[in-house]
Amino acid sequence: MAPALEEGGERETSVAQNNSLNSVVNDATHRSKVTVIGSGNWGSVAAKLIASNTLRLSSFHDEVRMWVYEETLLSGEKLTDVINRTNENVKYLPGIKLGKNVVADPDLESAVKDSNMLVFVTPHQFMEGICKRLVGKIREDAEAISLVKGMEVKMEGPCMISSLISQQLGINCSVLMGANIANEIAVEKFSEATVGYRLNREVAERWVQLFYTHYFIVTAVQDVEGVELCGTLKNVVAIAAGFVDGLEMGNNTKAAIMRLGLREMKAFSKLLFPSVKDSTFFESCGVADLITTCLGGRNRKVAEAYARNGGKRSFDELEAEMLQGQKLQGVSTASEVYEVLSHRGWLELFPLFSTVHEISTGLLPPSAIVEYSEKLPRSF
Ligand SMILES: NC(=O)c1ccc[n+]([C@@H]2O[C@H](COP(=O)([O-])OP(=O)(O)OC[C@H]3O[C@@H](n4cnc5c(N)ncnc54)[C@H](O)[C@@H]3O)[C@@H](O)[C@H]2O)c1
Ligand SMILES: O=P(O)(O)OC[C@H](O)CO
Known part of the structure; x- marks a missing residue:
């Protein structure tokens, strides 16, 4: 299904093929590399969606790194090892293959170091600690997107997670939210999502490209908050x-x-x-x-x-x-x-x-x- 334009002309879609951006990123040396920071129920589905697109689109590196908050399963095995052996997140998304190009990594620093597209998707209460650990560890040209639903409250007042990421890491952060119960998207049932971006429409289009599939329709609007x-x-x-x-x-x-x-x-x-x-x-x-x-x-x-x-x-x-x-x-x-x-x-x-x-x-x-x-x- 082709993405529709919003009534009233405010919706700014879409998978649009932005020629100037594509001509730059098609060069192998400029291919975008993606890391998903988080591997829960939605984090795993996000990795699956993204991995299907990085294989298909030449402007992305095939491999998608997924940072895993390491834990030991009842079997005694590490979750990361099981994900990399079976290609499944057996704890948070059992029964679903993530894509062979998803590589689980328990080391946060190593997971982000080569990537210029960072997808944050952990429960919001862990985000402040994760951001602190990432200070000085990410690429200067990195762009972020937050799939995290939540906020922090500080002395100065409320702080949205996208602002937390931007302030702590000094990078631009878009958001992706929507009617997205992860288990339904995991089995490829049709749904929609919204990317919220701040200023740069080309950046928004790049995020739309990364997530958009025939069953996951993504629309961008200029309204992060x-x-x-x-x-x-x-x-x-x-x-x-x-x-x-x-x-x-x-x-x-x-x-x-x-x-x-x-x-x-x-x-x-x-x-x-x-x-x-x-x-x-x-x-x-x-x-x-x-x-x-x-x-x-x-x-x-x-x-x-x-x-x-x-x-x-x-x-x-x-x-x-x-x-x-x-x-x-x-x-x-x-x-x-x-x-x-x-x-x-x-x-x-x-x-x-x-x-x-x-x-x-x-x-x-x-x-x-x-x-x-x-x-x-x-x-x-
Ligand atoms: N699950 C959904 O259907 C869904 C859909 C859309 C958005 N979201 C949002 O996505 C975000 C992530 O949710 P989810 O469903 O992927 O996670 P989840 O609730 O399925 O999993 C919890 C995750 O937290 C990790 N974790 C536990 N302790 C931790 C710690 N101390 N530090 C860092 N990580 C730790 C676990 O390893 C696990 O990956 C949330 O903000 C949620 O609202 C979820
Ligand atoms: O399962 P919940 O209540 O965390 O909601 C999941 C998603 O946010 C639905 O879009």
């Missing part, structure tokens, strides 16, 4: 949707929570970054990701179990039991958002976000997810 905040904040709404499911409140209630959540996502994003575009919320990274996560994501699933247990088993305990090493982003994101809201005096403006945090930390019972509507400000 909007795209990244959509991907980050929908995880908080997904926790709310999980509570609704756990309490068996039905589809209308869940739809109401999703609608109210989308409004808070938009309001919060625009308060933090007035440059965020309304149109971004209609891209895959916006409403589509919100829907898929609230229907089929891990945040929803674990929040459902939390509500079914009446809040008596902690999220940490349920996460460890139900996800076996995979990580939730929604609970910590709710906490980070709450910190920003408290600090700026905005708590009353965001009753859904604040209630999700108060339920997740045991301050309120799961049923409070619908009682919060009494707190809705008139402007909603």
